């Protein structure tokens with residue numbers, strides 16, 4: 001049943017969870033972000049939205065770079081720890097869970113092993129969006145693991161991806177074939 005209300009609508013959104021890694025002057029941090037998305041294919045740009053209170057905000061501004069590791073469905077515990085503890089208050093997130101890492105090629109922050117995809121990003125712009133700040137990053141290089149499935153975040157809870165819904169027959173869409181279909185990954189809009 002449809003109900004009017006902003007908080008209810010906000011709870012119905014669904015996202016992935018990325019682990020944002022940052023490093024500056026010997027300090028290395030990791031935080032969870034459900035608000036991160038591709039914003040350009042060529043050049044490949046992503047945006048991550050970071051609250052003003054996050055320690056990550058300062059590290060992003062100082063370093064001008066960040067890693068994004070999109071959690072697999074085996075990493076809900078890492079998303080939970082990275083998203084419920086801050087560098088500003090002990091104990092260290094790195095001591096609360098074992099975050100397996102591997103070194104980045106172009107940035108100082110490490111990336112998280114076992115993710116579905118990892119991106120190394122250089123900040124190209126920053127702008128305020130209400131109570132968060134958008135950081136747009138140019139993707140310098142990326143890694144992916146086809147054998148892992150993404151973690152799904154919905155209504156404050158973690159889920160696995162459900163069964164695939166078959167693409168509708170072509171006669172059910174008025175779009176041309178090359179721009180329709182849900183099984184064309186990374187298609188240009």
Ligand SMILES: Cc1cc2nc3c(=O)[nH]c(=O)nc-3n(C[C@H](O)[C@H](O)[C@H](O)COP(=O)(O)O)c2cc1C
Pocket residue numbers: 017029030031032033034035036049050051053054055056057079080082083084085086087088132153
């Ligand atoms: C699943 C999940 C997703 C989150 N997504 C975001 C987000 O997109 N942006 C944000 O600013 N905070 C988000 N948070 C909250 C931060 O991860 C949290 O405040 C964290 O403690 C910040 O760490 P830091 O202060 O060490 O940077 C999320 C938390 C969880 C659990």
